[in-house]
Amino acid sequence: xxxxxxxxxxxxxERLFAGELPLQPLTPEASTxxxxxxxxxxxxxWLLVRSTQAAPVATTLWLQSLDIPVPALGPxxxxxYLVQDLGDRHLAQQPGEEAYQALLEAGxxxxxxxxxxxxxxxxxALDVPLFQRELKQFRESYLQAFRKQAWSPEKAEQIDRxxxxxxxxxxxxxxxxxxxxxxSRNVLLPAEGGIAILDHQDLRPGPVFYxxxxxxxxxxxxxxxxxxxxxxxxxxxxxxxxxxxxxxxxKLWQHCALQRVLKALGTFGKLLVEGRSDYAEAxxxxxxxxxxxxxxxxxxQALAEWLA
Numbered sequence: 001x002x003x004x005x006x007x008x009x010x011x012x013x014e015r016l017f018a019g020e021l022p023l024q025p026l027t028p029e030a031s032t033x034x035x036x037x038x039x040x041x042x043x044x045x046w047l048l049v050r051s052t053q054a055a056p057v058a059t060t061l062w063l064q065s066l067d068i069p070v071p072a073l074g075p076x077x078x079x080x081y082l083v084q085d086l087g088d089r090h091l092a093q094q095p096g097e098e099a100y101q102a103l104l105e106a107g108x109x110x111x112x113x114x115x116x117x118x119x120x121x122x123x124x125a126l127d128v129p130l131f132q133r134e135l136k137q138f139r140e141s142y143l144q145a146f147r148k149q150a151w152s153p154e155k156a157e158q159i160d161r162x163x164x165x166x167x168x169x170x171x172x173x174x175x176x177x178x179x180x181x182x183x184s185r186n187v188l189l190p191a192e193g194g195i196a197i198l199d200h201q202d203l204r205p206g207p208v209f210y211x212x213x214x215x216x217x218x219x220x221x222x223x224x225x226x227x228x229x230x231x232x233x234x235x236x237x238x239x240x241x242x243x244x245x246x247x248x249x250x251k252l253w254q255h256c257a258l259q260r261v262l263k264a265l266g267t268f269g270k271l272l273v274e275g276r277s278d279y280a281e282a283x284x285x286x287x288x289x290x291x292x293x294x295x296x297x298x299x300x301q302a303l304a305e306w307l308a
Contacts, residue, residue, distance in 0.1 A: 001064070002196060004072040005045025005084060012042045017077050023048060026088075029185075030267055030279075031199075037085060046074055047085045055081040056201035058119060066113055068106045069196050071188075086196045092184035092221040100227045102195045103187055104234045107211055111176040111238070115205065126178055126206025131167035134263040139163065142262075142269030143306055146283075162303055163262075169299075170259035173252040174208045174242045182211040184221045208242055209235060209249075213257035217289040219264050219282040258293045258300065261286050 008016070015021050016038060023036035026047070033051040038044075049055070055076045063070045074082030091099055115122045124130075139159060143149045151159065179186075180202045188196040216223070216231045223231075239249035268283040287307060294304040 001067065002069050002072065002084070002086070002190065002194070003192065007074055008043040008046060008082075013075050013082070016043060016048050016082070017075075017080050027278075029199075030271060035083075043082075045085050046082045048080060049083050050080050052079065053201065055083070059121065059201055059203060062116065062119065063110070063197075063200060066109050068109055069102075069194060070200055071196055071198065086188045086190040089189045089191075090185050091187035091189060091195070092218075094189060095184060095221050095224060095227055097224075097226050097230060099187070099189060099195055100230050103197070103215075104230060106195070106197060107179070107182065107215075108234070108238075110179060110203070111208065111211070113177060115177055115203075121202070121204045124202075124204040125175075126171070126180065126204060126210055128167050128171045131170050131259055131263075132164065134266060135163040135167055135259070137270065138262040138266035141267075141273065142265045145273050146269035147306075149306060158302065159306065162300055166255065166259055166262075166300055166303075169251075169255040171207055172255070173244070173248075175205050176208045177203060178206040178210045179203050179214075180206070180210070182214040183218045184215075207252065207256050208238060209253045209256045210260065212238065213253060214260050217257050217261050217264075217286070217293075219261075219268070219286040219289070222285070254293060254297050258290065258297060261290045261293060262303075265290060 007013070012021070021042065022039040024039055026035040026037060028034060033049055033053070036048040036050070038046065038048060055073050057073060057076075060070055060073055071084035071086055073084075076082070091103070143159075179197070179200055181199050186197065186199040188198060190196055212231055212235050216228070216235075235249070235253060239246075242249075244252070264286045265283065268279045268286060271279045272283060290307055291304065294301060294307065
């Protein structure tokens with residue numbers, strides 16, 4: 001388990017929330033959360049988070065109870081809270097087998113445990129309506145806004161139908177608790193060793209392969225072959241635990257991975273149109289994943305025409 005740093009004094013916390021202490025802004029992520037590192041040693045070991053969302057206290061405590069390494073949380077006020085600072089080194093920068101093994105083991109513990117009955121995230125799911133909304137963003141933000149495609153009414157209807165079919169196919173099969181955004185930029189490599197999983201506030205029930213498919217189609221890193229084999233082995237073991245045959249598991253995996261990648265392209269398209277050129281490399285990598293997956297999914301092959 002990660003060692004929690006000593007909390008700053010009450011006066012320091014108050015001044016942090018009031019904006020009275022110097023801060024170093026960290027690179028903004030795709031969400032609206034913004035992170036700041038206090039300068040000096042008054043709040044060493046902690047980051048200030050500005051967010052419209054409350055700190056994920058219940059989720060953090062639940063994950064810690066499962067021995068899943070996540071940053072500790074500190075004091076909170078409306079619109080801001082403190083979170084443990086574990087450095088800036090992400091798994092994307094050093095995608096080693098040992099770190100991925102630790103991540104896969106943590107993921108297996110997560111997938112093996114349903115959310116508690118009273119947990120707020122139980123009301124959400126990686127289900128057909130959510131996938132439909134995400135694929136709508138793929139069509140509008142990526143194909144139309146970013147790639148500037150225009151279609152005849154017949155072609156638009158065909159794309160809509162394919163996306164509807166994919167939403168249903170991706171949500172099929174057994175379900176388990178999923179992180180929802182399982183990729184190398186959401187995993188830190190702390191100086192003390194091990195890993196720390198970030199961005200877990202939106203976890204929810206969903207298709208059993210969702211997180212592993214997300215790892216396998218990571219838009220932020222080119223996976224070493226040994227890591228690809230680790231993920232594949234984890235997927236095979238998961239399929240066996242769920243009683244899935246090879247061909248059934250393969251189809252569920254492909255559909256889940258394809259939906260996840262198209263969802264990512266929708267996000268990247270929106271960010272790139274907004275001027276976030278730092279996502280260009282991720283978009284290119286996700287596009288390669290999408291093309292590869294479509295080559296193995298004849299039922300959705302028609303989508304490849306718009307990703308050529």
